[in-house]
Amino acid sequence: RSMVVTKAKPLPVECIVRGYLVGSGWKEYAKSGTVCGMPMRKGYEQASQLDTPIFTPSTKAESGHDENISIDEMRRLVGTETADAVIDASIRLYAAAAQHARTRGIIIADTKFDFGTDANGTLVLGDEVLTPDSSRFWPAAEYKTGANPPSLDKQFVRDWLDSVAFNHNPPAPALPDDIVMKTRERYLEALRILAGK
Secondary structure, X not given: OOOOXXXXXXXXXXXXXXXXXXXXXXXXXXXXXXXXXXXXXXXXXXOOEEEEEEEEEEEOOOOOOOOEOOHHHHHHHHOHHHHHHXXXXXXXXXXXXXXXXXXXXXXXXXXXXXXXXXXXXOEEEEOOOOOOOOEXXXXXXXXXXXXXXXXXXXXXXXXXXXXXXOOOOOOOOOOOHHHHHHHHHHHHHHHHHHHOO
């Protein structure tokens, strides 16, 4: 196996596309009717599919937590033309991946992309793409609204951290071997389903 790579200067934003209302997006919506400050229609439940996928950028923190920012703030950081190109590419990539995954029995609830520019100033996709570390993968057969669906991604680790009252500030507690193995099993199951093997 091989991968063609190029050196790129990373953009200072993370590009999150949400197709379903879950995680921090759900918490904010339940409290204020918004997601990352964007007004949303009434009537969504936890894990509801959004009418259309939404783009919600965040900062790329050197340390600590990334912070959600508005699209206007993203435009100030990277320029309007670059921001609009990134938004378009992110939503198109998510839509294509979500459609393909659905044919395999997986729902991609949301995902994160990172972009940069190469030596010629051309926008390039960087970092990991559509992995269980950067996306929420749900088995479609077990999906229902009103609760967090079972996941084949890092949500299992997040849930364990919450169960031990981790406050999300470094250092994180060491993961027990059984949590590591169960997480690995989920990641391999996602690969098996998506790859059809």
